[in-house]
Amino acid sequence: MTALSSENCSFQHAWHQTKPALDVHCLLLLIILGKALSNILVLGLRRKDTCRSFMEYFCFSLAFVDLLVLVIISFLSYFRDFVVLGIRFTKYHICLLMQIVSFTYGFLHYPVCLVACIDYWLSLSRGIKHSSKWQRLLYFLTVLLTWISVLAYVLGDAAVSASLDTHRTHMQQCPSHVSTQSHWLSLAMLMVLFVAFLISWPEVVALIQAIRIASYKNEAILYFPFPPHCAYTVSSREALLPRLIVCFLGTWFPFVALQLLILSLGVEIPAYIEMNVPWLYFVNSFLIATVYWFNCHKLYLRDSTLPVDPFINWKCCFVPVHRLKQVERPISIIIC
Template sequence: MTLSSENCSEFQYQVLQRSQTLDANCLLFLIILGKMLLNILTLKMRRKNIYQNFMECFCISLAFIDLLLLVNISVIFYSRDFVLLGMRFTKYHICLLTQIISCTYGFLHYPVFFITCIDYYLNFSKTIKLPCKWQKSFYFSTVILIWIFVLAYVLGDPAIYQSLKTQGTSPSQCSVYVSVQGYWFSFSMVIILFMAFVASWPDIYTLVQAIRITSYKNETILYFPFPSHSIYNINSKKALLPRFVICFLGTWSPFVLLQVIILLFKVQIPAYIELNIPWLFFVNSFLIATVYWCNCQKLTLQSIVLPRDPFVNWKCCFIPFTINNFEQIEKPISIIVC
C-alpha cells in the first residue's frame, strides 16, 4: 500500500503542526515554571518583619494564580484530550487559558496601583486603624474582589471574548497579549526617576562621595552626613530627594536598566510574564518613596516605620536628621570609595 504525493504532504504538514504546537506548549510550561521559581525566590528574600499591606497580599495571590496556571497547563498537556464536567479539553485550551490569564493580568496594573496608593495614604495619615486580624481580612477580601471583577470584565467584553475564542481554537493564531497599562506605567516611572536624578544630581554626587556604611540598633544602614550648619532637615524635600534616589537606585538599578532597555527597544512582553512579583516589589518601593517625599512635612521618627519596604531600608534616609550627634553615637563600619 502506497501513499499518494498529496496525502504524504498532508500527513507531513499535520505532523509538523502537531510538533510546533507541542514545542510551544513545552516552552510555555518552562516559562511559567521559571516565573514560579522567581516568585518563590523573591518572596523568600524579602524582609519578614514588615507589617501586612495590600501589595503583600496581592503578591501572594499572584503567586497562587501562577501556580494554578502551571498546574492546569500541565494537566491539559499531559492528558491531551479529556472530558471534565461535560466539557472537552484539548491542547488548544492551553492557548485559550493562557490568553484569558494574560488579558486579566494586563488589566490589573492600574487597579493595583491606585489601591496601593490609597492603602499607603490611609496608613500614613492613620485616619483608619483596624485590628490586625480585621486588616488582613480586609486586604485579602479586596484582592479576591479585584481578581473577580477584572476576570468578569475580560470574559464579559464581547470583543475580548470573541478574540479569545478565535485564538483558542487555532494554534496558528495563538498570539500573546501585551499590556498597554504595563508599558505606560513603566514609562512613567522611568521618566519620573530620570527627572528626579537630573534635578538632584549635584546633591547626589556630593552624597555618594560622603556615604558611609554604619550600624544602628544592630542593623546595617547607609549614613548620609551633613554639615552641622546645614539648613536641611527631615521636612525638606530638597534634602530627601537625593537620598531617596540613591537608596532606590542602589537597590533596583538593574531593574531600572532593564525597564529602560525594554522601553527603548519596544520589547513586546506577554502580560502573563510582565506582571510578576519582582516587578510589583519594584513598583512598591517606588510608591513608598513617593509617599514619603510628598508627606515629608508630616514625618516624625515614630512614623518612619510605616510603611516599611520589603527590600529598601528607607530609615537610613532619615536617621541623621532625627537623631542628634549621630556620629558620636555610632562609629562607621567603613567608608564607600567612589
C-alpha cells in the same frame, strides 16, 4: 503505491502541524515554571520584619495564581485529551487559558498601583501602628475583589471576547495579550526618575561622595550625613529627594536599566510574564518613595507607623543613624 505515497505525505503534513503546537505548550510550561520559581525566590529574599500591606497580600496572591496556572497547564499537557463532567479538555484549552490569564494580568497594573498608593497614603495619615485582624481581613477581601473584578471585566468585555475569537484560529502559536498599562507605567516612572535626578543631580553626586554603609540590626544600611541640628522631621522636600533617589537606584538600578532597555527597543512582553512579583516590588518601592516625598512633614523620628518596604530601609533617609536604636559601628566606607 500512489495511495501509499499520498497517505505518507498527509501524515507528514499533520505531524508538521502538530509539532509546533507541542513546542509552544512545552515553552509555556517552562516559562510559567521559571516565573513561579522567581516569585518564590523574591518572596523569600524580602525583609521579614515588614508590616502587611495591600501590595504584600497581592504579591502572595499573584504567586499563588501562577502556581495554580502551572498546575493546570501541567495537568492539561499530561492528559492531553480527557472529559470532565461532560466537558472535553484538549491542548487547545492551554492556549485559551493563557490568553485569559494574559488579559487578566494586563488589566491589573493600574488598579493594583492605585489601591496600593491609597493604602500607603492612608496608613501614613492615620498612624496605625499594628495591623489588626480586621485590617488583614480587609486586605484579603480587597485583593480577592480586585481579582474577581478584573476577571469579570475580561470575560464580559466585548473587545476581549472578539480578540479571543480572532486568536482562536491561531491557537498553534498561542498569541498572548501585551499590556499597554505596564508600558505607560514604566514610562511614567522612568520619566519621574529622570526629572528628579535632573533637578537634584548636584546634591545626589555630593551625597554619594559622603555615603557610608552601616550595620543596623544585622542589616546593611546607607549612612547619610546629617547636620548636627537635625530635627525629628524632614521638613524640606528638596533635602529628602536626593536621599530617596540614592536609596531607590542603589537597590533597583538593574531593574531600572532593564525597563529602559525594554522601552528603548520596543520589546513586547506578554502580560502573563510581565506581571510578576519582582516587578510589583519595584513599583512598590517607587510608590513608597513618592508617598514619603509628598508627606515629608509627617516623617517623625520615633514614629513606627511608616509604610515599610520589603527591600529598602527608607528610614535611613530621614533618621540620623546615631539616633536609631541598636546601632553598630560602620562596617565599611564607600567613598570618603
